[in-house]
Amino acid sequence: MTSVVKILGWKAEGLRCPDHELNCCDDNGEPYPVSLIQMPNGTGKTTTLMLLRAALAGTPMEGRWDENKVRSLRKRGADSDVGSFELRLLLNGRRVTVVMTFDFEASAVTYKTTRSPAGQAPGFDPPAQFRRFMNQNFVPFFVFDGELAQHLLDHDQVEAETVVETLFQINALQTLGRRVMDHWTHATRNASATEERGLARRENRVEKLRERLQLLKAERRKFLESSARLRKQLEQYHETYAQEIGKERDRAEQITNAGGTVDDLKARVREQSLSVLDQMRDPHALSSIFAQTMYELKLGLDRVKLPESAAREFFEELATEDNCVCGRPIDEEVSAVIRQRATTYLSTDDVSLLNSMKTAIQDVVGQSRAQTESDLEIEMGDLEALVAQRRDSLNDLEELRLAAEQADPAVKRASEKIRDLELEMAGIDGELEKFASRDTELGDERTFGIDVIADRLDDAEQRLAEIMGTITLRQKRDVLVRVIESARERAQALISADICAEANTRIRELMPDNRIDIDHIDRCLILRGQEGGSAGETLAIAYAFLATLFNRSEHQLPFVVDSPAGPIDLAVRPRIGNLIPKLTDQFIAFTISSEREGFVQRLKQATEGGVQFLTVFRKGTLAAQRVPTGTSPTAETVDGVLIEGEAFFNAFQLDKED
Amino acid sequence: MAQSFRIRKSARDWFAELRGERAFRTDFDSFYFCFMAGIAERRKNTVALDETAELVDYFPDRYGMRSKLLVALFLTRELQELGVTMAEKKTVHEAIAKLVNPEAQHHLSDIGVREFNRYAYGGYDVLLDWYDDKPRYLDLFLISFKERVDSTLGT
Numbered sequence: 004m005t006s007v008v009k010i011l012g013w014k015a016e017g018l019r020c021p022d023h024e025l026n027c028c029d030d031n032g033e034p035y036p037v038s039l040i041q042m043p044n045g046t047g048k049t050t051t052l053m054l055l056r057a058a059l060a061g062t063p064m065e066g067r068w069d070e071n072k073v074r075s076l077r078k079r080g081a082d083s084d085v086g087s088f089e090l091r092l093l094l095n096g097r098r099v100t101v102v103m104t105f106d107f108e109a110s111a112v113t114y115k116t117t118r119s120p121a122g123q124a125p126g127f128d129p130p131a132q133f134r135r136f137m138n139q140n141f142v143p144f145f146v147f148d149g150e151l152a153q154h155l156l157d158h159d160q161v162e163a164e165t166v167v168e169t170l171f172q173i174n175a176l177q178t179l180g181r182r183v184m185d186h187w188t189h190a191t192r193n194a195s196a197t198e199e200r201g202l203a204r205r206e207n208r209v210e211k212l213r214e215r216l217q218l219l220k221a222e223r224r225k226f227l228e229s230s231a232r233l234r235k236q237l238e239q240y241h242e243t244y245a246q247e248i249g250k251e252r253d254r255a256e257q258i259t260n261a262g263g264t265v266d267d268l269k270a271r272v273r274e275q276s277l278s279v280l281d282q283m284r285d286p287h288a289l290s291s292i293f294a295q296t297m298y299e300l301k302l303g304l305d306r307v308k309l310p311e312s313a314a315r316e317f318f319e320e321l322a323t324e325d326n327c328v329c330g331r332p333i334d335e336e337v338s339a340v341i342r343q344r345a346t347t348y349l350s351t352d353d354v355s356l357l358n359s360m361k362t363a364i365q366d367v368v369g370q371s372r373a374q375t376e377s378d379l380e381i382e383m384g385d386l387e388a389l390v391a392q393r394r395d396s397l398n399d400l401e402e403l404r405l406a407a408e409q410a411d412p413a414v415k416r417a418s419e420k421i422r423d424l425e426l427e428m429a430g431i432d433g434e435l436e437k438f439a440s441r442d443t444e445l446g447d448e449r450t451f452g453i454d455v456i457a458d459r460l461d462d463a464e465q466r467l468a469e470i471m472g473t474i475t476l477r478q479k480r481d482v483l484v485r486v487i488e489s490a491r492e493r494a495q496a497l498i499s500a501d502i503c504a505e506a507n508t509r510i511r512e513l514m515p516d517n518r519i520d521i522d523h524i525d526r527c528l529i530l531r532g533q534e535g536g537s538a539g540e541t542l543a544i545a546y547a548f549l550a551t552l553f554n555r556s557e558h559q560l561p562f563v564v565d566s567p568a569g570p571i572d573l574a575v576r577p578r579i580g581n582l583i584p585k586l587t588d589q590f591i592a593f594t595i596s597s598e599r600e601g602f603v604q605r606l607k608q609a610t611e612g613g614v615q616f617l618t619v620f621r622k623g624t625l626a627a628q629r630v631p632t633g634t635s636p637t638a639e640t641v642d643g644v645l646i647e648g649e650a651f652f653n654a655f656q657l658d659k660e661d
Numbered sequence: 662m663a664q665s666f667r668i669r670k671s672a673r674d675w676f677a678e679l680r681g682e683r684a685f686r687t688d689f690d691s692f693y694f695c696f697m698a699g700i701a702e703r704r705k706n707t708v709a710l711d712e713t714a715e716l717v718d719y720f721p722d723r724y725g726m727r728s729k730l731l732v733a734l735f736l737t738r739e740l741q742e743l744g745v746t747m748a749e750k751k752t753v754h755e756a757i758a759k760l761v762n763p764e765a766q767h768h769l770s771d772i773g774v775r776e777f778n779r780y781a782y783g784g785y786d787v788l789l790d791w792y793d794d795k796p797r798y799l800d801l802f803l804i805s806f807k808e809r810v811d812s813t814l815g816t
Contacts (some may be wrong), residue, residue, distance in 0.1 A: 276684065276800040283803060284690075284723045286734050289697060292814040293734055300737045303747030309754065352763035356729075363729040383807060390800050441671035443712055454670075458711060 006132055007559040009034045009093040009589055015054060017086030018105065019076050020047025021621045021643025027591065034093070034561075035615040036584060037606060038591045042619045043657045048593045050076065052146060052565050058090035058101045060142040061114060061127030070110040077107045078642075084108040094118075094133055101127065136560060141169050144549065145587075148565040152545035155528050163528045163548070164495075170556045171498050176491040180484055187480045191471045205467045212447060212460040219453050223438040228526065230431045237424045244417040254407050261400040268393040275386045279379070287368050288379040294372040301364040310354035318345035499524040502551050509547035513578045519544065539571040546579060550586045561589040568602040569595075580605030596656050603653070616652035619645050625657060663765035664774040667713040668692045672785040675795045684799035688714070689721050692781050694806065696731075698791070699784025700738055701813045705776070706783035713782075718774075719766035732768050735777050736760060 011034060014024040027038045042048045054076075057063045063072060076086065086105040091098065099118040106113070116128040129137050136142075143151050144166045155163050168174040191206075249255045287294035304310070322341040327333055333341070367375065408415040440452035450456055468477040503521045510519055519540060522531035528548060553560065567583065568576045580602050583590050594603075607614045620627060622642050630646070631654075637647040668688055673680075676691035685691060699705060720728035739760060745752045760773035769777055791809045796802035 272800050273684075276803060279803050280684065280690075280799065281723065283807070284693065285727055286697060286700075286730055289807070290701075290810055290814050293700075296737045297730060297733045300733055300740075307747050307750045307753070309750065309757075346758075350758075350763070353758060353761060356761055356763040356768055357757065360729040360733050364733055367730065379807075383804065386800055387804060390804070439674060441669075441674055441712065443709070462711075 004132055005095075005557045005559070006136060007093075007095050008133065008136065008561055009559075010055075010561045010563070010591060011091040011093055011098070013051075013055065013058070013091065014089045015051065015087075016640075017078050017081055017083050018047075018050065018054070018088060019078055020050040020054075021619065022078075022640035023619055023643040023645055024638060024640075025617065025619075025645070027589075027615065029613065029615075034589050036588060036590065036612045037610045038589075038615040038617065039603065039606075039652065040591065040593050040617045040619060041596065041652055041655060042593055043595060046620055048565060052148065052563070052593065054088045054103070055090065055563060056142050056146045058088055058103055059137050059146060060139045061101075061129075061137065062139050064139060064143060068112040073105060073110045073112060074107060076105060092129075094130060097130075099129060101129070135169060135172075136558070140165060144169075145560045146563040147545075147549070152542045155545050155548060156530065156541055157527055163524050164526045166549075166552060167499060167502065167524060168495065170552055170558065171494070173491055173494050173498065176487050176494065180487045180491075183480055183483050183487065187473070187476060190476055191467060191473050202470055205463065205470060208463045209460065209467050212456060212463050215447055215450075216453065216456045216460055219438060219451060219456060223435065223453065226431050226434050226438075230428060230435065231525075233424055233428045233431065237421065237428065240417050240420045240424060244414065244421060247411060247414040247417055248404075248407055251407070251411065254403065254410070258400065258403050258407065261396065261403055264396045265393065265400050268389065268396050272386070272389045272393050275382070275389050279382050279386050282375075282379045282382060285367075285375060287372075288375040291373040291376045294368040294375065297364045298368050298372055301361045304357065304361060310357045315345050315350045315353075318342075502548070502555065505555070506544075506548045506551040509550055509582065510544060513543045513547060513582065514540065514575055521548065539575060542571055543575060543579065546582055546586070550582055553587055554585065559588050561591060562587040563591045563593075565593045566598060567592040567594065568598045571602075573601045576601035577605040581609045584610045599653065614649075615647070616649040617645060617647050618652050618655050619643060620657075629655075629657065663718045663762070663767065663769075664771045665718040666692055666716040666767070666774065666781070667710075667778050668695065668716055669708055669782055669785050670712055670714050672781075672788075673714060675785070675788070678795065678797045679799055679802065682799070687721060689716055689724060692716055693724065695781040695784035695788065696777070697784065697810070698787040698806075699780035699782070700734060701810050702784070702787045703738060703742070704783035704787050705779040706786055707779060708782045713778075728768060732761070732773075735769075735773075735780070738780070739776060 010027055012024065012026040012028065016022045025038075025040070027034050029035055042051075053063070062068070078086065084107045086107065088103045088105075090101045092101070093099075097119055099116065102115045102117075104113050104115070105111075113125070114127040115123055115125055117123040118128075118130065121128075136145075168177075248258055282288050287297060318341050321327065322333070322338045322345065324333055327337075404414075404418065408418050437451040438453050440450075441455060442450065442452060443455055447456065447459065450459075464477060500523070503523060507520050510517075510521070517540060520531040521544070522529045528544065530544075549562075553562070562583075568579055571579055583592075583606055603614075620643070622639075622644055627644060630644075634646065634651060636644045638645040666689070668691060672695050673688055673691055676685060676688075676694075679685045680688070680691070719725070720731065724731065736757060740753065740756060743752070743756055745756060747753060760770055760776065761768055762770040762773065765774075767774060792805070
């Protein structure tokens with residue numbers, strides 16, 4: 004079901020920002036497609052943005068409302084012990100108001116939500132379908148600042164992946180997977196145990212192993228990400244190194260030639276190694292002692308005439324006869340003895356196998372026990388010689404490189420960086436190895452092998468299922484969870500690929516000369532061939548990415564941005580101005596006067612339905628003194644002034660309050 | 662159905678880089694080097710089933726041609742371990758009958774393949790004694806493996 008969220012306005016009283024009330028709607032009560040709110044730095048922009056987020060999410064962005072957080076919002080010098088922030092919303096055409104009341108005495112915040120037809124209710128209570136957008140994790144994507152733009156490109160953050168998963172409801176598959184697990188847990192909890200003894204212990208073990216597995220997977224993922232990041236850096240430094248080396252032509256040629264020799268010898272060593280390996284697959288080539296051992300087996304068998312010409316079957320048949328071959332009668336007792344002793348003889352097939360084994364031994368070591376090993380040793384000698392040549396050629400190459408480093412500090416720097424990165428990567432690889440460990444000797448808490456813990460969990464769940472009599476249910480659960488996980492991965496991959504392609508088109512439109520591309524989404528946005536961009540580039544990438552997301556999604560969310568063009572080059576600003584109306588049906592931006600250039604006019608031209616221009620500043624400050632005589636405030640509070648209108652907006656020149 | 666050869670999972674991981682660089686064609690190569698190390702040092706081990714991975718129930722690739730030699734080497738070591746000499750014809754008979762199965766592709770009875778695997782399990786312990794670190798380069802591994810085998814066998 005489509006979700007449409009619009010912000011109608013808000014009102015702040017008794018808080019750190021000046022008291023103010025903003026109405027984002029035109030005379031017909033329709034929200035403006037674009038509202039620009041100009042507030043000099045120091046007026047409380049950050050506070051207002053923070054309050055908006057907290058009202059939309061039902062909680063502050065980080066943690067909870069603690070004493071420090073609440074007290075920090077109290078208006079300076081205020082007499083009153085209370086403050087409030089009221090946010091008016093239109094959710095799928097229905098009005099919803101969220102009021103946060105700040106009790107500075109008790110350092111507490113209470114929420115109230117008013118909506119039809121439910122009326123006013125205590126707490127944060129938006130309609131259920133909006134909760135997946137109106138929460139701590141998602142609100143930062145549409146009430147947005149430069150920090151989120153950075154996070155989208157930060158390997159330690161999962162912002163990009165999260166927004167894709169939420170907006171396209173891919174996380175519903177995760178929820179489904181969790182529900183399946185919950186259902187199973189519930190079913191096993193309610194099932195009457197066939198054996199009560201040990202039930203709690205088995206349940207605890209399953210729980211602990213699950214937690215351990217989750218923890219190890221999360222840790223491994225972190226290391227894998229670091230490893231990928233370092234690998235990219237390493238590639239870049241190798242390129243830098245090659246470029247720096249290439250500046251000195253003679254030396255570059257020497258290094259290229261030495262590198263060629265190394266590569267050639269590496270190939271020859273590999274070829275020779277494979278040949279030696281093939282010979283070593285013959286056990287008698289590995290050592291003449293093995294050859295001798297096998298040969299002695301054959302001789303020994305020959306000496307004692309094994310296998311015998313009489314096979315087990317002869318005696319088994321004899322036992323069924325009335326008389327022995329010697330003429331004596333075979334009664335039941337004798338027959339039983341013959342049958343029993345027949346088992347000590349080899350069967351015809353055994354005889355045949357032993358004979359063919361003796362033939363095989365004779366074929367390969369009958370003539371000489373030492374020849375095959377000698378052949379191997381000759382090949383091994385050649386291999387050792389090649390390995391020595393390769394080592395020498397590597398030394399030569401290393402010497403040339405060292406000379407290049409000594410001659411050119413830039414080469415040395417790149418080389419040192421490569422060595423550092425390789426060292427760091429080796430450390431990470433070492434860390435990663437422990438997750439692949441098969442060591443089963445240690446207890447759960449000291450075991451890092453993910454497969455080992457997964458096997459233990461599987462075993463523990465099986466034991467729990469056994470005691471609970473829920474084995475079939477568990478098997479069904481496993482199949483379903485696998486299907487869900489595979490669907491989630493596939494959906495994530497396909498949607499991400501589409502979004503990257505479309506976002507890249509937008510990035511090229513915004514910054515045709517910057518050659519920046521999103522390569523893929525892996526938690527964050529991974530750029531092709533580079534780690535990150537300037538602040539302006541980062542913001543432009545974020546706009547392009549979010550514009551693509553919001554355009555493709557059926558849901559309509561407002562887009563509230565702090566400083567929409569601040570860090571962006573003047574040349575790029577008009578393109579951002581063009582893009583913003585396409586981002587969303589409602590765009591609310593907090594700006595300062597120096598951001599207008601190159602941005603506001605183009606934004607106005609690109610916006611159908613008009614732009615709302617608002618300027619807010621504190622009473623009794625430098626800004627207030629600069630208001631031309633005769634200008635009437637649209638609204639005035641104890642400490643704040645609001646003036647609506649484009650002319651005043653454009654004439655206002657103050658970036659920072661005094 | 663005949664029992665399969667099995668490799669210790671940790672042994673498979675130990676050889677991962679040689680498998681990764683396509684030097685070892687199959688996991689049976691890893692199994693073979695473990696087995697030969699076990700045979701050289703006469704060391705067997707018993708390992709829990711869930712710490713091992715199933716391979717095949719025959720000698721693959723080039724090992725197929727040498728299957729009877731490998732079984733012969735195995736039988737020799739088993740007879741030595743039992744302290745049986747060729748003069749004790751009946752005991753040799755019984756021991757061989759217990760270990761081989763001509764109908765199995767690998768020529769081994771279930772008991773035989775179990776004991777064969779035990780040399781490979783013990784052989785991995787031998788490799789851990791022989792090497793400080795897992796093998797990363799085929800050439801260096803082969804050269805040192807031959808040296809270790811020679812040194813163990815006293816040649």
